[in-house]
Amino acid sequence: MQLTDKHREYWGRNLRITSILLAIWFFVTFVVGWFARELNAIEIIGPLGFYMGAQGSLIVYVLIIWFYARYMNNLDQEYGVHEGEDD
């Protein structure tokens, strides 16, 4: 089994999107969590720090996974590494 440059590029793009999404995940979890007291001073649908922990960050998590699945499934097609037939 020999990997072509195209394969390496696929893996590179996978790593890039993984890192970007991971950075977003880190931000809405730990940065927002760290500054929860400060954010609570801002009022949007309740105190912002509390709202993020109870709902906002969760919505971002769902979106991260949704985007990753869509992006990668398209990437598979683009680089011809998808399974089975197209549908």
Add this chain to the structure above:
Amino acid sequence: MATAAQSNKAFFQQLKKYYTFYTGGFIAFVVLVGILEMMGVPNKILGYMFLFATILLYAGIGFMSKTAEVSEYYVAGRRVPALFNGMATGADWMSAASFIGMAGTLYLTGYDGLAFVMGWTGGYCLVALFLAPYLRKFGQFTIPDFLGARYGGNIPRLIGVFAAILCSFTYVIAQIYGVGIITSRFTGLEFGIGVFVGLAGILVCSFLGGMKAVTWTQVAQYIILIVAYMIPVVWLSVKHTGVPIPQISAYTSALPKITALEKEFNNKETPKGAAEESVRAIYREKAAAADAKLKALEAGGAAYLGEEKAKLEAKVAELKAAEPVDAKAVEAAEKAVKDFPADPAKAKEAWTKDKGIGAKAAPVKAHAEAFAASGKTPEEIEKNRAKAKKNFLALILCLMVGTAALPHILMRFYTTPSVKEARQSVFWSLFFIFLLYFTAPALAILAKYEVYNHLVGSSFAQLPAWVSNWAAVDKTLMAISDINKDGIVQLAEITIGGDLIVLATPEIAGLPYVISGLVAAGGLAAALSTADGLLLTIANALSHDVYYKMIDPNAPTVRRLAVSKGLLLVVAIIAAYVTSMKPGNILFLVGAAFSLAAAAFFPALVCGVFWKRANRLGAILGMVLGLGVTMYYMVQTYPFFGIKAPLWWDIDPISSGIFGIPLGFIGVIVGSLISPAPSKEVQDLVDHVRYPNLEGDIDTKGA
């Protein structure tokens, strides 16, 4: 291939039809029970109907899914569509702790309880990005399978088996405990019997059909649990705010009112604040009196105790001699003599407990306040606040990484038809979990609003029915007494146990008993589905990884399945036996399982996919080091084990994974670099899992 895709599509349509019928049937059943209730059938019978009807239903699905095929038994034939795998994962994931405990934890702790909400959802990002698609491509049966194939040899596999059993067993005990509590509370059966009834329910699902049966019952259980969770909360939201979307109304309408009331309770100038203060003053007096007695005891020892007792006895004699004799006063004084602690040790215990009542005199904590801390000086407050923040973030990390390392969850992503569907199915999993998790904080707020706004200030002569009912059933869930004798309820006079919030919501919302039965059925579904997945993980690790892969690789299919089923039974009975001894605190057991899984599996699994250089020595070192440090810290610091060593950097024992995870990674890296790179075959395996489809690829599909 085209035919396989077509048959998968047809299967998906069929499943949709079945589960639509099923949901309709279940709703009809609830309506029927509701009609029976109106006809005057007693609540206890209704409770039994829910309990047995749902367990029978799960047993029916389990029976219909019976199988003698290895791939169906271990991975449901790898044809579970993404959407349904999402529901099954949701039920697998959400345990009794999520269903019953979470809203209560949030009610009691406010912001700081959100560590569980964030930790138990955000972890799925790690599952999606680092593990699910790759494990699906690898496509065998268990998580130790991957460790065995990727790192070679039996040692990584064996450590994986040990860790899988350790964390799943810790977790399953918490689940069976939940099953016992729910069955005993709603049917009046004894806790021990409740455990075994629940266990029978768990076994009928998994015994005949393994993963296949567990998958389809979990989908059914998810539907029940989400319906049961949503109905009362939506109703409560309509009742309080007129808006049927609790996730919005709680923040826009209830939370500001709660914040205003909190300020009022803490301000002695307002009538409500003054009433609260009068109760708090009584608590402080009692605490101070207990403290004074403790100090005197320390100085005087047994002699002081004797003097005090003599004083009480003298009072009894005096009362008896008085004319006319006040019978009630004599009785009270005699009781005081009887209850007086017999020796200094007992006295110290009793009075220390009395002194603890002083905590109730503290001001109300603001619900939305993050990292609330108390202390005598501003510096001390700041220090405690930093400690709370550190532990909050550490707990989130442990729960998230643990989510992405618990074998019973990762195993579920072996069951989808393709890598593509595995990715989508992580999305559906989190989506279905999210539905409950973003409702729980809203429920906590709405329940708090009910207590602060309606219960506080009402008269003791006319308590709401749900309050008096629950106070009569279980004092640990609801205790209320008129401390300052003004006939009006003050917040400081109410003690609420966390589990009450979900259990009592239907009554708070003024719904009929049938909805309470539905909530109990939902809690049972949550606990049973998680216990199912965990027991199967343990039995599979033993039968597949130990028996088939290590002891007898030539074992025929029939014997492999027979061994697996036998082990399932044995493990279940051991788990029920351990549970009936009621060990430790549920939340700690759950947290411990996450920390253990996080430290043992996550570094070795992730490096196995993302770092080709990782090799056997690295994996062994990483897993042993991660697991070892986590267990060591837990045993050293968790009070249950009795050592109570000082904490490292103030980190609570529940988050001990915070030390194990980085050490696990260091172990993998160091161990790999000091020994030769893995063979060509292993590197090919890594490429194999990285690309969903590769020409001239190797094949790792299991039988």
